[in-house]
Amino acid sequence: MxxxxxxxxQRALVQAIFNRAAWLYALAHGGVTTLFVSSIALLFGASTELLMAATAVCATGSLFATPAIVRSVGFDPLVAMAYTISSTLMMPVILYINLAVFSGDEFSLDLQSYCLRLIIFILGPMVIASLIHKYAPQKHLSRIHGKLAQFTILLVFSFPFGLTGQYRMLWNDDRSFAISMFFMAFAICVLFFMIGLALYWRKGREAAYVAAITSGNRNVLLTYSVAGAFLGPLYLPLVGALQFPIFLQPIMVKFLLRRRNIKGQRVEVNKRKTE
Structure with a gap:
């Protein structure tokens, strides 16, 4: 982060966070995805435990590393950062609604833990970054940041290894269900991506891909720290199954963009030849 x-x-980021567009995205990120996923799950007769796990993932804010992923595919990370922060702040509200609707038991949210993580992972880095921008020469800062960006991507792609343990245990206990859950996680991730892409396609290609990538990345560990055992026994296995499709996204987006650019260049060359 x-x-x-x-x-x-940082000033532009604060303005983007207080912009209505960031909060409309946050509603789409948690609310629209919940409507789609819960409707599909109910249509196929999903169990209460699976429905709770899937809708908890829907409520989850975007991964803190999302702006770095957006930067890695060649887009401006500022909007992605604003979307990440707004969806994270919106998460407890949507999570509370989802648990109230889909959980038959009493539950509680650990908001103290949530607020502590917001300070550590969002407010703290923003304050430190502001101080660095204020006192560090811009010339040196640009050069140093170019080096740091490379390590950021390595850190991003090392993150999933800590979240796959419960999925591995499910694989050992019930392999057929684990395989089904993997394809389910893949479908959920693709659905998140497509919802973001469709909702923002009219605003241009970059805006659509930024929204899609941000929607596809989910900070599932933060949600678990807030609600814990109230998310049901299938939440952590689903989280583990989600890691591969989530971190496959930037590779696929980069491939699609490169293919689109090559196709566009060929069309331009052929057009010039005919002229």
Whole structure:
């Protein structure tokens, strides 16, 4: 989070966070995806435990590393950072609604733990980045950030290894269900991506891909720290199954963009030849 924030103008970021567009995205990120996923799950007769796990993932804010992923595919990370923060702040509200609707038991949210993580992972890095921008020469800062960006991507792709343990246990206990859950997780991730892409397609290609990538990445560990055992026994296995499709996204987006650019260049060359 800090390494990405160093490359972002903090005043512009604060303005983007207080912009209505960021909060409309947050509603789409949690609310629209919940409507789609819960409708499909109910249509196929999903169990209460699976429905709770899937809708908890829907409520989850975007991964803190999302802006770094957006930067890695060649887009401006500022909007992605604003979307990440707004969806994270919206998460407890949507999670509370989802648990109230889909859980038959009493539950509680650990908001103290949530607020502590917001301070550590969002407010703290923003304050440090502001101080760095204020006192560090811009010339040196740009060069240093170019080096830090490379390490940021390595850190991003090492993150999933800590979240796959429960899925591995499910694989050992019930392999057929584990395989089904993997394809289910893949479908959920693709659905998140497509919802973001469809909702923002009219605003241009970059805006659509930024929204799609941000929607596809989910900070599932933060949600678990807030609600814990109230999310049901299938939440952590589903989280583990989600890691591969989530971190496959930037590779696929980069491939699609490169293919689109090559196709566009060929069309332009053929057009010039005919002229």
């Amino acid at each position: 800090l390494f990405t924030l160093i490359g972002i103008n």
